[in-house]
Amino acid sequence: MTDEAYSELIVKSLLNKGNNKRLKTAIEKAKRGEEVTVAYIGGSITHGAGANPLHTECYAYRSYSTFKSMFGKDGGDSIRFIKAGLGGTPSELGMIRYQRDVLRDGAVRPDIVIVEFAVNDADDETEGNCYESLVLKALTADNAPAVILLFSVFESNWNLQERLAPVGYHYELPMVSIKDAVVDQFQKTKDEGNIITKEQFFSDIYHPTNAGHTIMADCLGWLLAETDRSAMDREDIVIDKPPVIGNDFVHVRLLDRANGSSIAKISEGGFDATDTELQLAEMDDHPYGTPQFPNNWMHTTDSSNHNFTMTIRSKSLLLVYKDSGSDDYGSANIYVDGALVKVVDPQAVKWTHCHVVILYTEQESREHTVEIGMSPKHVGKKFTILGFGLS
Numbered sequence: 001m002t003d004e005a006y007s008e009l010i011v012k013s014l015l016n017k018g019n020n021k022r023l024k025t026a027i028e029k030a031k032r033g034e035e036v037t038v039a040y041i042g043g044s045i046t047h048g049a050g051a052n053p054l055h056t057e058c059y060a061y062r063s064y065s066t067f068k069s070m071f072g073k074d075g076g077d078s079i080r081f082i083k084a085g086l087g088g089t090p091s092e093l094g095m096i097r098y099q100r101d102v103l104r105d106g107a108v109r110p111d112i113v114i115v116e117f118a119v120n121d122a123d124d125e126t127e128g129n130c131y132e133s134l135v136l137k138a139l140t141a142d143n144a145p146a147v148i149l150l151f152s153v154f155e156s157n158w159n160l161q162e163r164l165a166p167v168g169y170h171y172e173l174p175m176v177s178i179k180d181a182v183v184d185q186f187q188k189t190k191d192e193g194n195i196i197t198k199e200q201f202f203s204d205i206y207h208p209t210n211a212g213h214t215i216m217a218d219c220l221g222w223l224l225a226e227t228d229r230s231a232m233d234r235e236d237i238v239i240d241k242p243p244v245i246g247n248d249f250v251h252v253r254l255l256d257r258a259n260g261s262s263i264a265k266i267s268e269g270g271f272d273a274t275d276t277e278l279q280l281a282e283m284d285d286h287p288y289g290t291p292q293f294p295n296n297w298m299h300t301t302d303s304s305n306h307n308f309t310m311t312i313r314s315k316s317l318l319l320v321y322k323d324s325g326s327d328d329y330g331s332a333n334i335y336v337d338g339a340l341v342k343v344v345d346p347q348a349v350k351w352t353h354c355h356v357v358i359l360y361t362e363q364e365s366r367e368h369t370v371e372i373g374m375s376p377k378h379v380g381k382k383f384t385i386l387g388f389g390l391s
Helices: 004-011 021-031 059-071 091-102 129-139 161-170 178-186 210-228
Strands: 014-016 036-042 079-085 112-116 146-151 175-177 253-255 265-267 297-299 308-323 332-336 339-344 353-374 383-390
Touching: 004 178, 004 210, 014 161, 014 210, 021 036, 021 059, 021 146, 021 210, 036 059, 036 091, 059 079, 059 112, 059 210, 079 091, 091 112, 091 129, 091 253, 091 308, 091 353, 091 383, 112 129, 129 146, 129 161, 146 161, 146 178, 146 210, 161 175, 175 178, 175 210, 178 210, 308 332, 308 339, 339 353, 353 383
Parallel strands: 036 079, 036 112, 112 146, 146 175
Antiparallel strands: 014 175, 253 383, 265 308, 297 383, 308 353, 308 383, 332 339, 332 353
């Protein structure tokens, strides 16, 4: 990974240098020894899946370490690392998690945000509206952070770069494509120019090995190096313009058991327990998993058959619920203003993780009543409402 051919592979990853004003501002802050926060949000690859050990060999931690070594003053102790990757989840959930998991409910103001959902957003019901909304949510912070779009790739050579890259071009954002870097050379022999095989890059059909994570970090490092040696753009990017896909969820926020009573009128009904068997994620540089959405509402096998009821004023509402591989979990019926809008099955994918669906989205905010109850055939089963996203 030190020869010229490897360097050429890394160079191919730079899809768009973008407007560099924000990123160079963060770099110059780091050089002066000021506090700089580098944050990552994405799916399982950002979480670190495939890396061993996950918390220090993942691309996020390695590229953060690269940033520290390139620009940090006196060892880079003033540079902070925030990692908010969550396996099996799209930007549809990422935009709801952003305030809690990246901004830490206002305690953190990231200078750089890397967004990685190119292989997760097949499950985005809006086909890009949620992604652009998440990007704008980050961009519009009052401290004007730099946002970098990172496009990872599956072993099948697939990602959603074609759908999502227009967002980056629209706002003149730096973009790094792992697909552009590695896919073409996968097809070649060593004599023809192959640098790394699929077997070496991927630990399974989805996730990189340590070598794959290293390449991802090096690709981000190349963007940093190119930005550092370029003159700073005089003008900042323009954000206040019509979206390229959609921006309906820019102001979405999380509602859960911790804050729900201050936002909506809620009757828990039979969903009065709390689920503690939750999806875990190693946040930041932690070697241990953190339970996701612990402030939830759970219907147990012993709960009453009374519905969860919530009266709320909003334009949009998304439900976050728990998927499970356990046969103890059953389907729930979701009603909005008395009409059945969804039947959600927590066993559809057979593993414990967070799932999100849109219940409604409208042009104007108005009052709605939402009811969640067990499907008639599953009255004696479990179901967990992890939370809601509302705007």
